[in-house]
Amino acid sequence: MSFVIAIDGPAASGKGTLARRLAAHYGLPHLDTGLLYRATACALIEEGLPLDDVEAAVEAARGLSLTDFDETRLRSREMGEGASLVGAMPPVRAALIDLQRGFAARPEGAVLDGRDIGTVICPDATVKIFVTASAETRAQRRALELAARGEEVDFSAILEDVRKRDARDSERSAAPLKAAADAVTLDTSELDREQAFAAALAIAERGRRAG
Ligand code: CDP
Ligand code: CDP
Incomplete structure (x- = not known):
């Protein structure tokens, strides 16, 4: 195992x-799975969308790729706050499960x-x-x-x-x-x-x- x-x-x-x-x-x-929630919030903010737009948040979460994170921007207080808002939405969490489990399933x-x-x-x-x-x-x-x-x-x-x-x-x-x-x-x-x-x-x- x-x-x-x-x-x-x-x-x-x-x-x-x-x-x-x-x-x-x-x-x-x-x-660092916090980055996924931060990047989801960041996508909404950059598109000028409100952080309570569940549909847009799910779409942003589905479109995430681990390779295009700008960590410095994502680590800001604003993104931490945004992450905690989108992280409270069950469909956003569901949209991020496969990415995380796929990472955890690496053979090593x-x-x-x-x-x-x-x-x-x-x-x-x-x-x-x-x-x-x-x-x-x-x-x-x-x-x-x-x-x-x-x-x-x-x-x-x-x-x-x-x-x-x-x-x-x-x-x-x-x-x-x-x-x-x-x-x-x-x-x-x-x-x-x-x-x-x-x-x-x-x-x-x-x-x-x-x-
Ligand atoms: O990931 P999380 O937000 O839980 O915390 P972190 O970014 O790993 O750590 C927050 C800060 O606490 C960093 O500046 C660490 O260097 C510092 N720190 C620590 O991680 N562990 C300690 N025992 C003392 C300080
Ligand atoms: O470093 P810090 O603990 O401040 O933040 P983070 O780990 O980057 O997480 C930012 C926010 O994303 C958290 O306050 C949670 O609301 C959310 N989050 C989550 O819901 N589930 C995770 N697995 C990781 C983060």
């Missing part, structure tokens, strides 16, 4: 960083990170990690990222953003953010990047030996 690592968690918990490092460690391809295995990888996309993943951290820690991390990019930082606005996105992602009926019953939860609030990676690697190794 191929080696699939599913990593889920809220915004700025560090799941992307861990997914990239685990993928490099095991020599596996990595898919894969690492995917998002909100519903362990629960919906890859329920049979070899390893499932639910990465979390307090809202304050996550807002602090986002603030540092923005400051490093030379952007203005208003900590209370970022914290509010994080809380709003947590609420929307957890309370939606379509694939809400939650840990799979068989996921291992990793709280990185008190861990630096190296400690978080060491902890994630230990979880992955246990899963690999068991699976």
Whole structure:
């Protein structure tokens, strides 16, 4: 059976960083599934369409290709917010399932990170990690990222953003953010990047030996 690592968690918990490092460690391809939702929102914004246009969002999601992402643009706050709106639409989520499962089915295995990888996309993943951290820690991390990019930082606005996105992602009926019953939860609030990676690697190794 191929080696699939599913990593889920809220915004700025560090799941992307861990997914990239685990993928490099095991020599596996990595898919940041948040980019799919961001790219869907981006397509609507670029066409001047409202973000609640379900039909247009589904069409945009169906037309996505993993190779034409402009990551810098997609990582903006505006796209994160848009992603969370289109991500709440069940037909948009359905339109993105095949792309994600196809990626996970690569013969060598894969690492995917998002909100519903362990629960919906890859329920049979070899390893499932639910990465979390307090809202304050996550807002602090986002603030540092923005400051490093030379952007203005208003900590209370970022914290509010994080809380709003947590609420929307957890309370939606379509694939809400939650840990799979068989996921291992990793709280990185008190861990630096190296400690978080060491902890994630230990979880992955246990899963690999068991699976
Ligand atoms: O990096 P960050 O966690 O801030 O954002 P992201 O992972 O790029 O996800 C942006 C938004 O897309 C999330 O707030 C979710 O609403 C949505 N998303 C989702 O619904 N399902 C996924 N598998 C990934 C992202
Ligand atoms: O993908 P997600 O939105 O969950 O988070 P990320 O983009 O991987 O990480 C958010 C920020 O937190 C990045 O700047 C990381 O370098 C930093 N960070 C971390 O990932 N892990 C820690 N233990 C501490 C900080």
